[in-house]
Amino acid sequence: MTGGVHVLLVTGSTRGASTNTATLRTARLVAPEGVTAVLFDGLADLPAFNPDADEQAPHDAVRNLRRRLAVADAVLFCTPEYAGSLPGSFKNLIDWTIGSGELYRKPVAWINVAAPGRGAGASADLAKVLRYVDAAVIVPACVHLPVPAPRSDRTAPWPTRSSVTGSHRCC
Numbered sequence: 001m002t003g004g005v006h007v008l009l010v011t012g013s014t015r016g017a018s019t020n021t022a023t024l025r026t027a028r029l030v031a032p033e034g035v036t037a038v039l040f041d042g043l044a045d046l047p048a049f050n051p052d053a054d055e056q057a058p059h060d061a062v063r064n065l066r067r068r069l070a071v072a073d074a075v076l077f078c079t080p081e082y083a084g085s086l087p088g089s090f091k092n093l094i095d096w097t098i099g100s101g102e103l104y105r106k107p108v109a110w111i112n113v114a115a116p117g118r119g120a121g122a123s124a125d126l127a128k129v130l131r132y133v134d135a136a137v138i139v140p141a142c143v144h145l146p147v148p149a150p151r152s153d154r155t156a157p158w159p160t161r162s163s164v165t166g167s168h169r170c171c
């Protein structure tokens with residue numbers, strides 16, 4: 001890795017046309033000088049968390065996740081809400097870090113991309129699990145980015161650069 005600040009961008013969506021992944025791609029484009037932002041694209045490759053496998057030789061996808069988190073100076077999450085909470089695949093990603101501790105005291109933040117009045121369950125539960133793993137949540141960097149309600153999941157709007165950089169703070 002070269003100098004500067006390295007931010008790992010972690011999407012909670014496995015969907016090809018994901019609004020959350022698009023938001024992180026936009027964040028990557030607008031990263032300030034000196035910040036290298038890299039998208040983690042291995043969410044769908046992770047096996048279901050199993051404490052036995054955690055103690056034995058972990059799957060390549062798990063080792064890749066842990067290595068990418070370990071070398072990052074900070075992590076930016078962007079996840080959809082499923083059934084009032086986090087998508088199972090995304091919670092599974094975090095579960096793989098509990099024993100190995102890559103998020104412990106790691107500076108982290110999140111962008112919540114949802115239609116007005118939606119997505120509060122995802123951000124509340126993400127805040128809860130990030131507290132549990134003792135991540136260093138950078139509260140002023142956590143933002144709600146309201147987007148128009150999509151006509152369908154396949155037509156979710158793509159965030160623009162200005163909407164990401166000028167998004168609403170979470171608190």
Ligand SMILES: Cc1cc2nc3c(=O)[nH]c(=O)nc-3n(C[C@H](O)[C@H](O)[C@H](O)COP(=O)(O)O)c2cc1C
Pocket residue numbers: 013014015017018019020021079080081082083084085114118119153156
């Ligand atoms: C299985 C499923 C469950 C969902 N549950 C919720 C929900 O509880 N609350 C909500 O606001 N949106 C819910 N949604 C809508 C998604 O959060 C929304 O479509 C989001 O934009 C998907 O993110 P993505 O575009 O990054 O894949 C759900 C979508 C799916 C597919």
